[in-house]
Amino acid sequence: MPATELDLREMPPPERHPKIHSAFDDLDAGEVLRIVNDHEPKPLFYEMQAEVETFDAEGYDCRKVEDGKYVADLPKEA
Structure with missing residues (x-):
């Protein structure tokens, strides 16, 4: 599946969602x-x-890569 990556770690929390x-x-x-x-x-x-x-909750995946770094995949239904 093609993925678009968005790094939120430097973004102020109110702007993230x-x-x-x-x-x-x-x-x-x-x-x-x-x-x-x-x-x-x-x-x-x-x-x-x-x-x-259109969020595919069953396809959601999140993993901790290291302290302070989590990577989550939010799939859109086909």
């Missing part, structure tokens, strides 16, 4: 938004699951 939603909206069906974050984005997962009809 709007940026994520905008980038996700720009994806084509079947693409993935990969975010790099300084914490596990579990609240974002629940937000996307509840509010974004």
Whole structure:
């Protein structure tokens, strides 16, 4: 699956979720938004699951790469 990467670690927290939603909206069906974050984005997962009809919650994946670096894949339904 093609992925668009968005590194949020240097972005102020109030700007993160709007940026994520905008980038996700720009994806084509079947693409993935990969975010790099300084914490596990579990609240974002629940937000996307509840509010974004095209979010593929079952395809979601998050992994801790190192302290202060989490990588999460937010897939858009095909």
